[in-house]
Amino acid sequence: xFKTTFKIAWASLVRRRTRSVLLILMxxxxxxxxxxxxxxxxxxxEQMINNAIRSDSGHLSLFGEGYRxxxxxxxxxxxxxxxxxxxxxxxxxKSHVMRLKQDGLVATAHYSRGVAxxxxxxxxxxxxxxxxxxxxxxxxxxxxxxxxxxxxxKLAEKLQVRIGSKIILSAQDxxxxxxxxxxxxxGILKTNNMSLDENAVFMSGxxxxxxxxxxxxxxxxxxxxxxxxxxxxxxxxxxxEFPHLDVQRWDELYPALLQSRIMMExxxxxxxxxxxxxxxxxxxxxxxxxxxxxxxxFGIMLAIGTRFSQVSTIIFTxxxxxxxxxxxxxxxxxFVTLYYFKINGLDLSVFSDAFEEFGMDAxxxxxxxxxxxxxxxxxxxxxxxxxxLFPLRILKKTKPIDAINTI
Amino acid sequence: MxxxxxxxxxxxxxxxxxxxxxxxxxxxxxxxxxxxxxxGSHQTMIKNAVEIYPGHIxxxxxxxxxxxxxxxLIFEAAIIQEKLSQIDGINYFASRFESFxxxxxxxxxxxxxxxxxxxxxxxxxxRLASSLLKGEYLTQGDTNQVYIxxxxxxxxxxxxxxxxxxxxxxxxxxxxxxxxTVKGIFQTGLYGFDAGSAFIAKKYFDQIMAxxxxxxxxxxxxxxxxxxxxxxxxxxxxxxPDYQSASWNQxxxxxxxxxxxxxxxxxxxxxxxxxxxxxxxxxxxxLTVFARIHEIGILRAIGTTPQQIxxxxxxxxxxxxxxxxxxxxxxxxxxxxxxxxxPIVFSxxxxxxxxxxLAVSAMPTAFAPxxxxxxxxxxxxxxxxxxxxxxxxxxxxxxxxxxRHV
Numbered sequence: 001x002f003k004t005t006f007k008i009a010w011a012s013l014v015r016r017r018t019r020s021v022l023l024i025l026m027x028x029x030x031x032x033x034x035x036x037x038x039x040x041x042x043x044x045x046e047q048m049i050n051n052a053i054r055s056d057s058g059h060l061s062l063f064g065e066g067y068r069x070x071x072x073x074x075x076x077x078x079x080x081x082x083x084x085x086x087x088x089x090x091x092x093x094k095s096h097v098m099r100l101k102q103d104g105l106v107a108t109a110h111y112s113r114g115v116a117x118x119x120x121x122x123x124x125x126x127x128x129x130x131x132x133x134x135x136x137x138x139x140x141x142x143x144x145x146x147x148x149x150x151x152x153x154k155l156a157e158k159l160q161v162r163i164g165s166k167i168i169l170s171a172q173d174x175x176x177x178x179x180x181x182x183x184x185x186x187g188i189l190k191t192n193n194m195s196l197d198e199n200a201v202f203m204s205g206x207x208x209x210x211x212x213x214x215x216x217x218x219x220x221x222x223x224x225x226x227x228x229x230x231x232x233x234x235x236x237x238x239x240x241e242f243p244h245l246d247v248q249r250w251d252e253l254y255p256a257l258l259q260s261r262i263m264m265e266x267x268x269x270x271x272x273x274x275x276x277x278x279x280x281x282x283x284x285x286x287x288x289x290x291x292x293x294x295x296x297x298f299g300i301m302l303a304i305g306t307r308f309s310q311v312s313t314i315i316f317t318x319x320x321x322x323x324x325x326x327x328x329x330x331x332x333x334x335f336v337t338l339y340y341f342k343i344n345g346l347d348l349s350v351f352s353d354a355f356e357e358f359g360m361d362a363x364x365x366x367x368x369x370x371x372x373x374x375x376x377x378x379x380x381x382x383x384x385x386x387x388x389l390f391p392l393r394i395l396k397k398t399k400p401i402d403a404i405n406t407i
Numbered sequence: 408m409x410x411x412x413x414x415x416x417x418x419x420x421x422x423x424x425x426x427x428x429x430x431x432x433x434x435x436x437x438x439x440x441x442x443x444x445x446x447g448s449h450q451t452m453i454k455n456a457v458e459i460y461p462g463h464i465x466x467x468x469x470x471x472x473x474x475x476x477x478x479x480l481i482f483e484a485a486i487i488q489e490k491l492s493q494i495d496g497i498n499y500f501a502s503r504f505e506s507f508x509x510x511x512x513x514x515x516x517x518x519x520x521x522x523x524x525x526x527x528x529x530x531x532x533x534r535l536a537s538s539l540l541k542g543e544y545l546t547q548g549d550t551n552q553v554y555i556x557x558x559x560x561x562x563x564x565x566x567x568x569x570x571x572x573x574x575x576x577x578x579x580x581x582x583x584x585x586x587x588t589v590k591g592i593f594q595t596g597l598y599g600f601d602a603g604s605a606f607i608a609k610k611y612f613d614q615i616m617a618x619x620x621x622x623x624x625x626x627x628x629x630x631x632x633x634x635x636x637x638x639x640x641x642x643x644x645x646x647x648p649d650y651q652s653a654s655w656n657q658x659x660x661x662x663x664x665x666x667x668x669x670x671x672x673x674x675x676x677x678x679x680x681x682x683x684x685x686x687x688x689x690x691x692x693x694l695t696v697f698a699r700i701h702e703i704g705i706l707r708a709i710g711t712t713p714q715q716i717x718x719x720x721x722x723x724x725x726x727x728x729x730x731x732x733x734x735x736x737x738x739x740x741x742x743x744x745x746x747x748x749x750p751i752v753f754s755x756x757x758x759x760x761x762x763x764x765l766a767v768s769a770m771p772t773a774f775a776p777x778x779x780x781x782x783x784x785x786x787x788x789x790x791x792x793x794x795x796x797x798x799x800x801x802x803x804x805x806x807x808x809x810x811r812h813v
Contacts, residue, residue, distance in 0.1 A: 018800065019693060026686035033679030041672075070564075072515075103562075105509040105518030110476030112576065113507040114518025114603055160474055170509060172516040178509065178574075271676060275683050278430070282687035285426065289694045351671075354664035 005310070009317035016290065020322060023286050027326025028333065030275050031376055035334030038268050039366035040346055045264045047361050048192070049250070049257050054129030055191040057250040058096070058222030059231050065244050067219060071103065073174050076217035077245060086241060087223060092230045097121070097128040098218040100208050104171030106151075106201055108159050115155065116199045117171055119208030128224060136190035138163040146204035148186035152197040154356070156188045163188065169201060173213045181211050194359040276379045284387035287319055291391035298395055299403025312392050316385075323384035331373055341366035409715075413722040416699075423695035427688055427724075427790075428731045434684050435735025435786040436742070438677060439779050440772070443743030445673050447773035449666040451750075456662055457655045459595045460533045460604075462626035463635045466491075466642060466652045471623065477578050481650065484622045490645050491625065496638045498630045501528030502622035504612060508575025508583075510605070512563040519559055519603040521573055523612025532626045534595055535606065542567045542591035549608040552590035558602035560592050567592065578618040585615050627652075685793040692724065693797035697812075703801060704809025713802045720798045721791070728790035736783040743779065746772040 013020045053059060062083065067075040077083070080098065087096045100119030105112055122140060125131040132140040135150075142148040149167060151159075161167060163185055170180040183203060191197055209215065225231060231249055238247045251258035291298070298311055345363040348355065352362040417424050457463060466487065468479040481487060484502050491500050504523040509516055526545035530536040535554070536544045545554050553571065555563075565571050569589050577583040587607065594601050613619045629638045639654035646652065656663050696703075703716060750771035804812070 019690070019697075022686070022690050022693060026683065026690065029686065030679070030683040033682060037676060037679060103517050105507070107507075107576075110474075110478065111507070112509075112518070113520070114509075158475070160476070172511075176514055178511065178516050271680065274680060278680070278683045278687055281426065281430070282683075282690050285422075285687070285691050285694055288422075289698065293698075348668075351664060351668045353661045354666075354668040356661065 005313050005317055009314050009321060012290065012294070012314075013318055013321060019286055019290075023282060023322050024326040024329060026282050027279060027323060027380060028330035030279050031327060031330025031380075032334045032337065034272060034275055034376065035331070035372055036337055036366075037271065038372050039334075039338040039368055040341065040364055041264055041268065042367045042369070043341075043346075043364045044360055045257075045261050046367055047364065048359060049254075049261065051192050051359075051361070052254050052257055053224065053250050055131065055134065055193045055196055056222065057248070057253045058128075059225045059228065059250055060223040060235055060238065061248050061250070061253060062221040062223070062238065062242070063219065063246040063248070064217075065246055068246060068248075071101065071219070073102070073172075073212065073214055073217075076100075076214070076219050077221065078217045079242075080216070080218060080221075083221060083242065083245075086238075087221070090234070090237075092225050092227070092234050094224045094226045095124075095128045096221055096223040097124045098205075099220045099222065100205055100212070100214070101219040102171045102208075102212060104169055106155070106159065107168045107170070108161055108165065111159055113155075113158065114199075115169075115201050116195075117169055117208065118200055118202045119205035120202050121205050128222070131189075134189045134191045136188045138185070138187035140187050142204045142207075143184060143186050146207045147183055148203075149183040150187035150189055150202040151185055152200045153188050153190045154194075154198040155200065156185070158198075161185050167201070169203070169211070171212065173211065175213060179211055179213070181207070192356070192359050192361050197356075197359075272375065272379065276383050279380075280383035280387050283319065283322065283383055284390065286322075287315070287388050288391045288394075290318070291315060291395055295395070295398060295403045299398070299400040302400040303404060308396065311395070315388055315392060315395075319384040319388045320381070323380045327377055327380045331376065335368065335373075338366045338368045342368060409719050409722050412719055413726055416719075416723050417726060420695045420698075423691050424727060426691045427727045428734075430684050430688055431728055431731035431786065431790045432735040432738070434681060434790075435732050435783060436739035437680070438782045438786060439736055439739025440742045441673060441677055442778055442782055443739070443772040443774060444746075444770075445670050446775065446778065447743075447747065448770040449669065450773055451770055453655070453659065453662060453666065456659060458534055459538075459597055460535070460600060461655065461658055462532050463629055463632055464627035464639045464642065464652060464654050465658055466625035466627065466646065466650055467623065469649055469651055472651060472653065472658075475623070477576070477580065480578065481622045481625065482620070484620050484625075487622075487625055487646055487650070491627065491642070494638075494642060494645060496630050496634065496641070498628045499528055499531040500625055500627045501525040501532055502609065503529075503624045503626060504578075504609060504616065504618050504621060505623045506575055506616065508573045510559075510563055510571055510573045512565045512569065512571045515563050517559070517562050519605060521553075521575065521612075522604065522606050523609035523616070523618070524606050525609050529626075532628050535593060538593040538595045540592045540594045542589070544591050544593075545606060545608050547608060547610065549590065550611045551585055551587045551607070553587040553605050553607050554591045554593060555589055555605040556601035556603065557592050557594040558598060559605060560589065562602060565589055575616075577616045578621050581617060583616050681789070685789055688790060689793045689796060692794040693800075696720065696797045696801050700801060700804070700809050700812045704804070704806050704812070707806035707809060717798060717802055720794075720801075724794035724798070725787075725791050728787050728794075732783045732787045732790070735786065736779055739782075740774070740776075740779045743772045744774045747774040 062077060064075040064077045087093050097120070102117050104115060104117045106115045122142065136153045140150070159167065165185045166182055167185060168180055168182050170178050173179045189196070225234060235247050235249055238245070301311055302308065342365055345365045347363045349362045355362045468481050471479040491497060502525060506521055507518060508521045509518050524545070525547070526549070527547055540557050545552065560566065563571060567589050570586055571589065572584065572586050574584045627642065629635050635654040636656065639652045642652040706716060750769040752769045
């Protein structure tokens with residue numbers, strides 16, 4: 001039975017070839033554009049978030065109570081051992097690192113400016129956030145005897161320093177005195193996390209302890225989890241276990257990034273809706289005309305005993321066929337395009353200065369989520385379904401005799 | 408004759424008329440408004456960024472912008488001053504001396520920018536004076552009194568009347584240090600700036616930093632800000648090759664480019680939406696034109712030439728496009744105008760703006776008739792183009808074929 005229905009539907013689609021092809025093309029092209037935008041824009045936001053998580057906040061960050069308001073040495077986290085054991089034994093935690101941080105001044109022979117000095121362990125950072133991947137120039141090391149520093153690329157530009165240049169760091173130590181250290185620039189980082197690129201000097205944690213005369217404690221513990229979904233749960237557990245610590249999620253530390261993500265989702269939804277409303281209008285027009293010009297044909301079918309439900313099935317089948325072919329075609333080219341950009345990345349280096357301004361990577365790797373296709377499929381089917389309802393109503397109102405007698 | 412026919416046809420095929428009119432109108436309105444919105448928000452962001460501190464035109468030593476070291480200072484500030492005062496297009500100008508030093512209050516030491524400014528002129532060149540939060544702005548004769556950013560004061564844990572010491576390099580690379588008293592606290596809203604800048608009167612600054620007759624920058628406010636670029640070139644000519652004069656679009660090239668990038672993404676999105684819309688217009692034209700295939704066949708049979716039919720059909724779609732483009736342009740233009748007078752406020756997104764160094768949350772649109780006209784023209788051409796394929800296709804039928812077409 002359905003085979004006949006399908007045959008009839010197919011035959012009438014083929015009869016109006018130009019029209020059908022145009023409609024399928026329209027659906028395919030709009031879908032392709034949508035998928036492309038979604039994948040690329042999501043890729044951009046996720047990359048920004050990912051950069052912040054890898055280079056700074058982790059999924060969760062722990063600070064001493066009140067440290068974020070007043071970043072003072074006295075507010076560092078002191079009971080590291082208990083925390084270390086807890087994090088190391090928790091199965092949700094992928095990795096965690098401890099960092100020292102102090103505001104200070106960096107000076108070259110000609111120039112000086114305020115910076116944030118970080119004391120880190122490079123091996124741990126590499127395991128934690130693959131930090132070496134951010135290396136822009138030079139080496140990912142603090143050199144022999146830990147006398148080297150790695151600095152953000154914008155800072156390097158401003159200070160006019162190159163690999164091998166000497167910089168002098170000064171900062172307040174635990175006694176309230178200003179102490180200084182001379183370091184050699186060994187590496188330059190480009191994390192696209194603006195606050196780091198512009199302000200960060202990384203040095204060996206051990207050496208920084210000496211500089212600050214701070215034997216114990218750390219200023220920040222960044223935690224990366226296996227599964228993003230566990231973040232709130234682990235945050236709760238940590239808060240319970242260490243009530244005197246300040247446990248922050250990445251989106252609490254970088255509210256702007258979360259806003260970008262929400263804004264992007266909203267933006268995608270609106271464009272989706274807009275495009276599918278317009279597309280539905282197109283399908284509606286074609287279906288309406290195709291029903292109207294065949295009123296006579298349908299009249300005859302009804303007169304010889306075809307049930308109305310059968311006729312409407314034919315019309316629905318036509319509409320769904322168009323929608324489905326358009327969807328498949330659009331999804332296919334959309335997927336291929338996104339896959340290409342997922343592997344090769346969309347390189348907009350022409351605008352690299354501008355991307356730096358926004359704190360984004362100049363090469364965007366697209367994201368492909370199954371939800372894109374499911375959403376699109378649902379939207380296409382809804383559009384095809386609703387655009388047939390009105391033509392069907394007209395058909396229903398028409399009496400077979402009248403339909404046959406017209407013209 | 409054609410016009411009469413076309414008008415009659417437009418009236419007769421209501422469905423196509425309505426859909427085409429509606430879609431083209433909405434599209435034009437959307438484009439006009441989006442352009443106004445993008446241009447407006449970008450102009451606001453740039454204007455803000457320029458006016459808070461950097462200024463419309465900066466004059467520096469020749470290599471200072473590439474190598475901001477004390478070797479590339481303006482060493483003859485008095486001569487520059489004299490030359491600038493002779494240029495006609497300049498409204499106000501003043502010198503600045505920027506240096507990075509380590510500030511230290513009772514228990515805190517933080518690095519930041521200490522700049523010597525000429526308080527009286529600076530009032531007109533930047534928003535420093537108008538961003539006063541507490542206390543007082545500087546005056547020409549002030550000595551060791553500092554005007555400091557709100558977040559910076561917070562970091563140093565100091566308030567009005569408190570003392571703060573600084574250590575830094577003098578212009579001759581000597582060691583410079585002094586005690587300063589907080590005279591005023593400002594907040595521009597630009598977080599990075601408020602958290603790391605302090606200002607003192609340049610006269611006093613010059614004494615402690617050994618910077619007499621030196622400056623890192625001269626800031627110029629043109630009489631007509633839109634002519635900043637031309638003025639910068641003229642200044643360059645007057646002050647000679649030892650100095651560099653750059654307008655805001657050079658100084659803030661990154662920001663300008665970032666805004667272009669933002670527009671690019673905006674246009675990509677609009678482009679995708681437009682493609683779909685014009686597909687729909689094309690489909691509707693196809694449907695109506697083919698619904699009239701008998702009529703066209705008969706017209707051909709009684710001697711109408713294909714050119715005449717083409718002209719008639721094109722006239723129809725052009726008329727439709729024209730009407731909707733005008734309506735759409737008016738609607739979009741109205742919204743652009745309305746939101747220029749009543750800027751859209753993004754109260755929830757300050758965080759994000761702050762991250763991009765933008766101290767605004769109210770975004771007016773830019774109402775520019777010429778741009779609106781350009782958008783309308785683009786839409787008109789696109790709309791007519793999208794009807795071209797069906798029109799040409801139907802003209803390829805032979806009269807008999809057309810009349811018998813089912």
